[in-house]
Amino acid sequence: MKVLCVADTVTPALLEPGIDGPAIENIDLIIACGDLPPEYLTSLRNRYDTPLYYVMGNHDLRYQSSPPVGCTHIDRRIVRFRGFSLSGFSGSRWYNGAVNQYTEKQMSLFVRKMRFALWRNKGVDIVVTHAPPRFIHDAEDLCHRGFRIFCWFIDKYRPRYFLHGHIHAHFENDSERTTLINSTTVINCYGYYILEI
DSSP: OEEEEEESSOOGGGGSOBTTBSSSSOOOEEEEOSOSOHHHHHHHHHHHTSOEEEOOOTTOOSTTTSOOTTOEEOBTOEEEETTEEEEEEOOEEOSSSOTTEEOHHHHHHHHHHTHHHHHHTTSOSEEEESSOBTTSSOOSSGGGOOBHHHHHHHHHHOOSEEEEOOOOOOOSSGGGGEEEETTEEEEEOSEEEEEEO
């Protein structure tokens, strides 16, 4: 399965036709990790004609009034796609009180409320967030600190993949955006990343 993961910045080339079709061939699923215009997600969904699952970032202010068309919000839900289970958590750490910002205590409560669903589902394969786990790809300013509860989540449920955005970085190669924690691959999806499962 080929998954197009996007976050934080619009990549116009993803919407342009390639020589024989889409900019990237044979995309099975699109995952958006936040801070992207809803129109961009709608365009990606239409361009690749495949399901798109998303969480919201701290700059996604228009999603309530203008949600992306044909896309599925997976914040605090479990969904299934081709035998894989996915779950998501929107938002960043609280830093100025705007939308989609949460304290560590609030995010911990969101995760705790998912525990029965996670138990019933026997865990989850892919976790989609905007913010990273604390001390994994995050930064020290208040806005860009990750959530400690995500580290607990990785240790407890051991998802195959933990996908996030929020941390803007340019990578020389894809290995720079990935970190293995136990059996979980944590991936910074800034810009775009092709995940092959």
